[in-house]
Amino acid sequence: MASNALPDKRDRLFALGDDMCDGAHTHEVAIGLKQNTEAVVRPALEAARAAESTFGACQVLRKTANAAHNAADNSAKVFITNAKKRLSKFFGDAYSTEWGAAGWPNNSTAMPSTQAERFSLINSLKLYFTANPAHESVDMEVTAALATTLHTTISNARTALDQKVTESGQAKAARDAAETNLRKRLRGMITELETLLSAEDPLWHAFGLSRPADEETPEAPSFTTATPGAAGIVHVDWDDALRADHYRVWIMIVGTDNDFRAVETVTDSDATLAGLPSGSTVKIQVTSVNGAGESGAGPIAQIIVP
Secondary structure (H helix, E strand, C coil), X not given: CCCCCCCCCHHHHHHXXXXXXXXXXXXXXXXXXXXXXHHHHHHHHHHXXXXXXXXXXXXXXXXXXXXXXXXXXXXXXXXXXHHHHHHHHHHCXXXXXXXXXXXXXXXXXXXXXXXXXXXXXHHHHHHHHHHCHHHCXXXXXXXXXXXXXXXXXXXXXXXXXXXXXXXXXXXXXXXXXXXXXXXXXXXXXXXXHHHHCCCCCCHXXXXXXXXXXXXXXXXXXXXXXXXXXXXXXXXXXXXCCCCCCEEEEEEEECCCCCCCEEEEEECCCEEEECCCCCCCEEEEEEEEEECCEECCCCCCEEEECC
């Protein structure tokens, strides 16, 4: 018996939410839907979509801020390398108390291994070259002024990244809360429909749902099409099947394979098959899969591979 479990994937959840809201728009009055109506569920759907979009935008901004921070840190590495070359003329190559006084950590003249240590060293070098201008070199781009500018740039980049990390975390929390609310509303509508519709009523399908009397395993796709792409490539398309969580694409190369063999597993209702032998005739079929099992195969499409 079909349970109408809500999809785990967010995009599929939103698609189901659209179907359920559309079904409610058309049928809620006739069947007596009172609690989880379109007016209640659709705002929850729109809020969840908006929260997902906001989180995505925050992730992009976080990535941009992280790139800016890494660029500033790379500049710090260059400055530290040049500063080491300059100061080795005064301190020698081996670590000494002079190197420590200039700011090198861990009793070593090696490049500090963390961004935080490099940031701290830039600040130390700013102070060192301010106090020891004779050790600066404009030609080697090792001056207190450059260290000051670099330190400010890194500091600003760190602050911006911390802010974007915070905003991203807040957006994720808001997205998760909106998704939880949407799931509650959709589950509420399904529960209410269970009191209003019989297990065999075809109106379940108008809400994008399975009839409780339906088999748990998914239906097979009702059509399969294959179109040529570039050399050795075929594009396959089929219809969304009821209760399908994902699909398996099967092929049989005529004259080579004795039977169909699975070559792709996808969540969307299309796939691109590459690496097929050009000029061969290929038969293609698709099965639907969910947690309860796998459907029979859909119709066979046949194509000559370009």
